[in-house]
Amino acid sequence: MNTSSTRLVHILIGKSIVETLMVGTLAVVAFATVLPPSFHGWGEVAHAGISGWAVNDAAPFERVEVQLFVDGEFVAAAVADKYRPDVAEAGWAQDAWHGYTFNVASVPGRHEARIYALHDSGGGLRKSLQLLGAPITFAVDTQGKVSALRLR
Amino acid sequence: MAFGPRNSLISSQSLPGSDLALWEILSVVTSCLIVEWVVLSFVGRNKLIGSVPVLLAVGLMIYSHRERGESLQDIGFRLDNFIAACRLLLLPTALVVVSLLAVAWFSHSLFVAPWRQRFVLLPLWALFQQYVLNGFMNRRAELALGKGPKSIVLVAAVFSVLHFPNPLLAALTFGAGLIWAAVYQRQPNLFALAISHALCSVTLALTISPKLLNSLRVGFKFFG
Numbered sequence: 419m420n421t422s423s424t425r426l427v428h429i430l431i432g433k434s435i436v437e438t439l440m441v442g443t444l445a446v447v448a449f450a451t452v453l454p455p456s457f458h459g460w461g462e463v464a465h466a467g468i469s470g471w472a473v474n475d476a477a478p479f480e481r482v483e484v485q486l487f488v489d490g491e492f493v494a495a496a497v498a499d500k501y502r503p504d505v506a507e508a509g510w511a512q513d514a515w516h517g518y519t520f521n522v523a524s525v526p527g528r529h530e531a532r533i534y535a536l537h538d539s540g541g542g543l544r545k546s547l548q549l550l551g552a553p554i555t556f557a558v559d560t561q562g563k564v565s566a567l568r569l570r
Numbered sequence: 571m572a573f574g575p576r577n578s579l580i581s582s583q584s585l586p587g588s589d590l591a592l593w594e595i596l597s598v599v600t601s602c603l604i605v606e607w608v609v610l611s612f613v614g615r616n617k618l619i620g621s622v623p624v625l626l627a628v629g630l631m632i633y634s635h636r637e638r639g640e641s642l643q644d645i646g647f648r649l650d651n652f653i654a655a656c657r658l659l660l661l662p663t664a665l666v667v668v669s670l671l672a673v674a675w676f677s678h679s680l681f682v683a684p685w686r687q688r689f690v691l692l693p694l695w696a697l698f699q700q701y702v703l704n705g706f707m708n709r710r711a712e713l714a715l716g717k718g719p720k721s722i723v724l725v726a727a728v729f730s731v732l733h734f735p736n737p738l739l740a741a742l743t744f745g746a747g748l749i750w751a752a753v754y755q756r757q758p759n760l761f762a763l764a765i766s767h768a769l770c771s772v773t774l775a776l777t778i779s780p781k782l783l784n785s786l787r788v789g790f791k792f793f794g
Contacts (some may be wrong), residue, residue: 420737423590423637424645425637426590426594426633426634426637429630429633429634430593430597432629433597433601433626433627433629433630434597434600436622436626437600437601437604440604440622440623441608442614444608444609444612444619445608445612447612448611448612448613451597500621500687540614543614550712555704
């Protein structure tokens with residue numbers, strides 16, 4: 419029997435379903451827009467500090483802006499446009515200019531560095547940071563020499 | 571003009587009255603919150619996407635009126651009790667306006683905010699808000715909880731929640747919601763309520779510092 423109350427209940431259920439689908443779709447689209455899965459990269463302790471590479475597969479010939487955070491604090495920003503032929507040879511990039519290097523001048527002790535790719539979306543209204551590779555643990559000795567540490 | 575009474579749900583035997591009425595309130599509140607929080611945070615001021623939950627809510631309210639056999643007169647779009655409703659609203663509205671002006675005068679914040687063109691459309695916006703708040707939610711709250719303090723507090727609480735996370739606005743709308751809901755239950759006239767609402771809103775916008783009210787922003791926009 420299709421009484422007026424059951425019709426109203428059906429309308430309420432239908433409205434809830436439409437709104438749930440809408441919110442879910444918006445969430446997925448927003449996530450994919452703000453944090454696209456197209457960024458790849460790596461970072462490691464090198465002679466001068468921390469160096470690595472960053473590529474955006476969605477725009478493979480653009481240079482990615484990267485930011486260095488040490489112990490959770492912003493340290494520096496740079497554009498990944500240094501010569502890294504090994505990255506292109508390994509098939510990660512379509513040209514050889516995706517490298518970056520940061521000089522690390524931390525106080526002596528053990529630290530953790532994270533390299534993030536900076537991404538614009540919404541016509542520049544939103545900026546998001548995506549972690550590239552794994553966090554890098556390193557130690558600085560009293561002479562300022564940087565060395566890699568292995569995570570246990 | 572009636573929405574076309576097919577069956578009066580109020581008198582129907584098959585009605586799970588209070589649960590259904592509360593569900594209707596919750597559904598409309600959800601649509602408002604989706605616009606305020608989800609659409610604004612995910613897609614900004616995209617009017618097309620933002621209109622989807624609004625249209626769904628308006629569609630639900632119109633369908634509900636129709637199913638319950640409520641006419642425009644019942645809802646409060648009427649003039650026969652306009653003067654009576656204005657009489658009830660005169661004192662509380664005047665008190666709010668004078669209090670705001672007095673606070674602004676003594677704190678030297680009178681007319682700190684500029685007059686905006688959009689204030690001209692405020693009566694229409696106030697009428698729409700009063701329709702949703704009282705013409706729909708108050709009537710459903712009455713069905714669920716009966717006339718009186720419980721339904722009035724529910725309506726005021728809903729009105730306040732829709733102004734979160736703006737603390738001052740949430741507190742003020744709770745107080746105003748109590749008055750408007752109580753007046754509506756005695757004299758259901760949306761035009762009188764809209765005039766009171768518009769007067770209070772304009773006075774608030776012109777007297778209280780935009781910094782304190784965060785320019786009347788609510789929902790996700792509050793943080794932007």
